[in-house]
Amino acid sequence: MTGLVAAQGRPVGTMGRMASTAPLPLTVGFDLDMTLIDSRSGIAATYRALSAGTGVPIDDALVVTRIGPPLETELAHWFPAEEVPAAADRYRALYPSHAIAPSTALAGARESVAAVRALGGRAIVVTAKHEPSAELHLAHLGIEPDTVIGRLWAEAKGEALREHAAQVYVGDHVGDVRGARAAGAVSVAVTTGPCDAQELREAGADVVLADLTGFPAWLRAFEAARAA
Template sequence: MTSRPLTVGFDLDMTLIDSRPGIHACYLELSERTGTYIDADLAVTRLGPPLAEELGNWFPAERVEAAGDLYRELYPAIAVSATPALTGAREAIEAVRQGGGRAIVVTAKYEPNAKLHLEHLGIEPDAVIGDLWAERKAEALREYGARVYVGDHVGDVRGARAAGALSVAVATGPCDEGELRAAGADVVLADLAAFPDWLAANRTLFSRYRESPRA
């Protein structure tokens, strides 16, 4: 077996970016276009799960797919420019790179829109994999040989554990520290600003490891 540098996976919404303003605006436009009431204030308090799950709270089952298609169509013009990076996002990616590692983004968001966010903010991970939620995130984490996965939701913790990766949680999303620890997070940080110091203190634990199929 050969060894490879550390690969760290990151979630996107409420981990690297504060997508609440853009998503809020997109839900309001979707509501206007479809004539269907959506409580955008409520919806943005529970970001993380796939879009279809949230739309199922507002649309009958037979309309969810069409509503999702329209939402994704509206999204680039409405949501991308309204969405800032979260504190420490760029520095977290750079901390992985400075040690010769790779940073990937694994998200439940529609992959083309996830890439638009990162391009707009000038954040350049080594790979972006979308449309994966909770345990299914393990598919990409295993493929890329990620040993650490950083996310804000209990679903991210489950994805990390399913992949056999260390779960580093940040309390910047809808789940508080207690929920994240109860779900099995190995480490909980207040936000990504604390990640570079944590990584520097623990890098020797992950600096080299066995080659994965994609590594």
């Protein structure tokens, strides 16, 4: 007999080739605001409290039309640059008591996370939001990802997605598409946030869905093709 033979009767070299082509375990990343949750009412309430406490007028109705980028980006529209860090600290302190209870899960959110688990995969949340605030939202709404990574935006999200070997990233903003592309992940975009389907496609989204209700079926097809 020539060559080493594995216990199952396959040559070791063949097993090595098979192992090298096996797909990595499924990992799916999700954005939080306006992807998994509708946080507009909670964010608006927090901005109203911030405005009342600082005396700075803030149009909370306008604020919630552009949810996605980091908090400091929005605060810079209302506060001088030197006051933004203190305003951000104050906003984050106000957030738990004003934003968690009014926010709701978006249609298909729980089912989408469950779909990842049903396929033996890991679901992670990668968000620009302050991580403790994100965790409060998820716990309140009974959405249980494996990992939550906060304070990342656009291409910086790609770093976390690569670290966790995510094959798919789901988001509602062109910044989320940029994060997916930076990680080499499939970009699945939903139109539940501030960006419409055309904007998301032009940014490079691979798949555009109206909302997350269509995601579990898409994911099952994606995983079947990946395993074929």
